[in-house]
Amino acid sequence: MSEEMTIALLGQPNAGKSTLFNSLTGLRQHVGNWPGKTVEKKEGSFTYNGKTYILADLPGSYSLSANSEEEVITRDFIASGKADVVCILADSSQLERSLFMTADYAGITVPCFLILNMEDVAVDQGKKIDVSLIEERLGIPVIWFSAADKKEYGAFYEAMERAISNKTTLKTEALEELYGKIDGYDEIKTLIPEDLISGYSSMWLASKTLENDPVILAKLKNTLDEKTMNRIDEIRSAVQGAVATGSAKFDWIDQIVKGAVEEKKENISLSRLDRIYTHKRWGKAAVILTILIGLLLSFVPAAPIMGLGQSVSKLVKPVNNGLSDLGCPRLVRALICNVGIQSMSFIIMMLGFVFGVTLVFGLLEEVGIMARISYVFDNTMGKLGLQGKSVMPFLVSFGCTMGGAAGTRVIDNWGQKVLTIALAWAVPCGATWSVVPMLSSLFFGAGAIIVIIAILAVMILHMWITAKIFSRKLVKEGDRYGMIMELPPYHRPKWGSLLRFVLGRTKDTFIRVTKVVMFVCLLFFLMSYSFNEGGDPLLYKIGVAIEPVTKWVGLKWELFMAFVASSVGKEGALGVISALFTGGNFSGAFYESMAGAAASEDLNDILLANVTKPEALAFIFAITFNMPCVVALAATYQEIHSVKWTVRIAVYYTIVALILAAIAYHVGCIIW
Amino acid sequence: MRLLELKEKQTARVAALDGDARFIGRITSIGLTPGCKLTVIKNDKNRPMLVYSRDTMIALNRNECEGIEVTEAEA
Numbered sequence: 001m002s003e004e005m006t007i008a009l010l011g012q013p014n015a016g017k018s019t020l021f022n023s024l025t026g027l028r029q030h031v032g033n034w035p036g037k038t039v040e041k042k043e044g045s046f047t048y049n050g051k052t053y054i055l056a057d058l059p060g061s062y063s064l065s066a067n068s069e070e071e072v073i074t075r076d077f078i079a080s081g082k083a084d085v086v087c088i089l090a091d092s093s094q095l096e097r098s099l100f101m102t103a104d105y106a107g108i109t110v111p112c113f114l115i116l117n118m119e120d121v122a123v124d125q126g127k128k129i130d131v132s133l134i135e136e137r138l139g140i141p142v143i144w145f146s147a148a149d150k151k152e153y154g155a156f157y158e159a160m161e162r163a164i165s166n167k168t169t170l171k172t173e174a175l176e177e178l179y180g181k182i183d184g185y186d187e188i189k190t191l192i193p194e195d196l197i198s199g200y201s202s203m204w205l206a207s208k209t210l211e212n213d214p215v216i217l218a219k220l221k222n223t224l225d226e227k228t229m230n231r232i233d234e235i236r237s238a239v240q241g242a243v244a245t246g247s248a249k250f251d252w253i254d255q256i257v258k259g260a261v262e263e264k265k266e267n268i269s270l271s272r273l274d275r276i277y278t279h280k281r282w283g284k285a286a287v288i289l290t291i292l293i294g295l296l297l298s299f300v301p302a303a304p305i306m307g308l309g310q311s312v313s314k315l316v317k318p319v320n321n322g323l324s325d326l327g328c329p330r331l332v333r334a335l336i337c338n339v340g341i342q343s344m345s346f347i348i349m350m351l352g353f354v355f356g357v358t359l360v361f362g363l364l365e366e367v368g369i370m371a372r373i374s375y376v377f378d379n380t381m382g383k384l385g386l387q388g389k390s391v392m393p394f395l396v397s398f399g400c401t402m403g404g405a406a407g408t409r410v411i412d413n414w415g416q417k418v419l420t421i422a423l424a425w426a427v428p429c430g431a432t433w434s435v436v437p438m439l440s441s442l443f444f445g446a447g448a449i450i451v452i453i454a455i456l457a458v459m460i461l462h463m464w465i466t467a468k469i470f471s472r473k474l475v476k477e478g479d480r481y482g483m484i485m486e487l488p489p490y491h492r493p494k495w496g497s498l499l500r501f502v503l504g505r506t507k508d509t510f511i512r513v514t515k516v517v518m519f520v521c522l523l524f525f526l527m528s529y530s531f532n533e534g535g536d537p538l539l540y541k542i543g544v545a546i547e548p549v550t551k552w553v554g555l556k557w558e559l560f561m562a563f564v565a566s567s568v569g570k571e572g573a574l575g576v577i578s579a580l581f582t583g584g585n586f587s588g589a590f591y592e593s594m595a596g597a598a599a600s601e602d603l604n605d606i607l608l609a610n611v612t613k614p615e616a617l618a619f620i621f622a623i624t625f626n627m628p629c630v631v632a633l634a635a636t637y638q639e640i641h642s643v644k645w646t647v648r649i650a651v652y653y654t655i656v657a658l659i660l661a662a663i664a665y666h667v668g669c670i671i672w
Numbered sequence: 673m674r675l676l677e678l679k680e681k682q683t684a685r686v687a688a689l690d691g692d693a694r695f696i697g698r699i700t701s702i703g704l705t706p707g708c709k710l711t712v713i714k715n716d717k718n719r720p721m722l723v724y725s726r727d728t729m730i731a732l733n734r735n736e737c738e739g740i741e742v743t744e745a746e747a
Contacts, residue, residue, distance in 0.1 A: 062702065067698060097726045101701075247700075250703065268711055278716075379720075481695070486702065486730050
């Protein structure tokens with residue numbers, strides 16, 4: 001056999017699917033979206049015994065019903081026959097509950113095998129599982145292992161090959177017997193012929209019919225005659241089928257594990273840590289503290305890399321001079337230095353931060369703390385249409401928006417991930433905090449405190465309105481429901497698998513982000529470069545031409561240029577101002593300030609002489625709520641891998657920043 | 673009685689579930705089916721309820737709990 005085999009990974013969230021996926025595929029993976037859907041699609045490949053296997057990571061879902069887009073995609077993919085074998089994952093530390101997916105799978109005709117993951121946690125609980133007994137009862141290969149332990153993969157490959165060559169499917173007799181006790185099941189099953197819809201047995205279709213599964217009912221309606229369909233509708237409306245089949249599935253699970261699992265009677269109480277996190281009064285504070293400590297810790301691995309990035313930008317001048325001595329044309333020099341080296345500096349700094357944040361917050365996820373964060377902030381974030389976890393990216397964004405964007409990796413719903421990033425952009429980042437308080441106190445003295453309070457108030461309002469606008473398309477009404485989620489037991493971190501994952505993501509980020517940053521920097525370069533020595537660059541011409549408009553929002557052309565520069569990086573905005581008001585060379589000013597050239601020493605005097613109070617207020621609001629920076633833009637694209645949504649968010653923020661500036665300016669004009 | 677009325681440390685069995693297909697699908701998939709035993713771990717206002725059932729600590733949004741009827745049981 002030389003053709004590629006496709007394996008699909010199926011499991012509930014927290015069953016350890018991504019650990020298994022990452023361990024098997026390493027860096028050979030591709031993340032995108034399912035065509036036309038707001039659901040992430042992950043695919044990768046690995047070779048074993050000289051054969052190549054394609055691994056498809058199906059979206060995390062709790063069952064195979066049709067309650068969410070994820071579940072429908074998962075089911076359709078399996079039934080389509082695109083997978084040769086399905087690998088079902090269950091968490092052996094919460095065995096009964098997590099075998100539900102297996103029970104729901106019974107009756108699907110695609111071969112499968114079962115992995116009881118998290119052996120280490122289960123063993124710590126004092127659990128013993130008789131794997132061969134379960135294997136015999138299920139009729140498919142079953143292994144008990146820890147996906148995080150690379151040494152144990154021999155058993156995995158062996159089970160996989162056995163499932164493929166023997167085309168093993170789940171034994172369904174015992175489950176069918178239990179279904180048979182439900183009123184109407186037997187009759188519905190006789191009304192649905194075998195092989196009616198490929199991939200599903202009539203038993204599976206009959207159980208989904210009882211569950212009022214809308215997709216399956218529509219399919220049956222298309223294939224069965226009207227009389228049969230009417231009879232089916234009659235039977236199913238008489239019973240609460242979904243509850244009955246759910247009970248039957250758990251009864252079946254009880255039969256499967258009976259006598260096969262030995263466990264110590266656990267005393268159910270909260271661990272000391274959980275008593276703090278779930279505390280009525282201190283829970284929220286504990287979560288915020290945890291995230292802030294995480295943020296600080298993420299700087300430990302990040303700082304050296306970020307320092308390296310910063311020093312790369314110092315190469316601009318010597319390289320420029322060197323090239324100049326070699327007689328290199330001005331345009332080529334500018335491209336190499338202002339676009340090439342400058343972009344690399346941004347990118348390396350970003351990678352450092354992404355590495356740190358992915359590592360620390362990946363760790364919080366793996367040990368189980370992230371689930372507690374979800375619990376504590378479920379109510380608050382639910383109001384924005386988000387999961388409780390979204391609080392983490394928001395807090396991280398006070399430090400750096402790209403870290404916030406990288407942190408959304410732990411959000412398993414794509415729409416909510418995009419919405420979280422869209423809102424996190426409104427949180428003023430560290431660079432903003434380094435510019436805004438200084439500007440405010442320069443112009444307003446002690447009034448600066450009021451400006452900062454106003455900024456925080458506007459931030460909350462901004463997030464609330466943005467949530468309303470964006471959530472309509474991203475988080476469907478039907479998907480908005482409160483949390484029904486397990487709090488997994490705490491796990492010891494597996495450093496090896498975590499590091500492999502983090503390095504893989506960092507490399508992946510590097511490739512994607514380089515494209516975006518290079519592109520945007522090139523675009524800004526072309527607009528700000530004067531192609532004839534001494535001529536006016538495009539951006540300058542535009543800025544001066546539209547000054548009548550930008551003046552209305554309170555921004556003279558110099559301030560508007562600084563606003564534009566702040567979309568690349570906020571620290572640069574002041575440098576641009578000081579250069580422009582002192583009549584400096586435009587394109588030089590733009591790029592030198594991007595490269596971190598200090599604003600001139602008499603900046604304060606320059607500002608006070610050229611900018612009025614209402615204009616200053618407008619400018620402060622404009623740069624605070626503008627797009628955070630080009631790297632945050634790239635990080636956003638990296639996480640949501642949608643050009644459309646990245647551009648939408650960027651355009652939206654630019655417009656809103658100008659609207660806020662206009663409001664601030666006109667309010668300012670009334671006051672002063 | 674409703675699940676929400678239970679106090680901390682009380683044990684009960686699920687008597688009936690009521691809600692739309694999505695709710696029923698989700699609540700059964702996490703293991704709360706009629707007859708199953710659960711223990712309330714936390715029941716604070718403005719926080720999801722915490723119950724322990726089938727080896728699992730489950731967090732339940734308070735609105736979602738409305739559809740869960742229980743009968744008290746021996747611990």
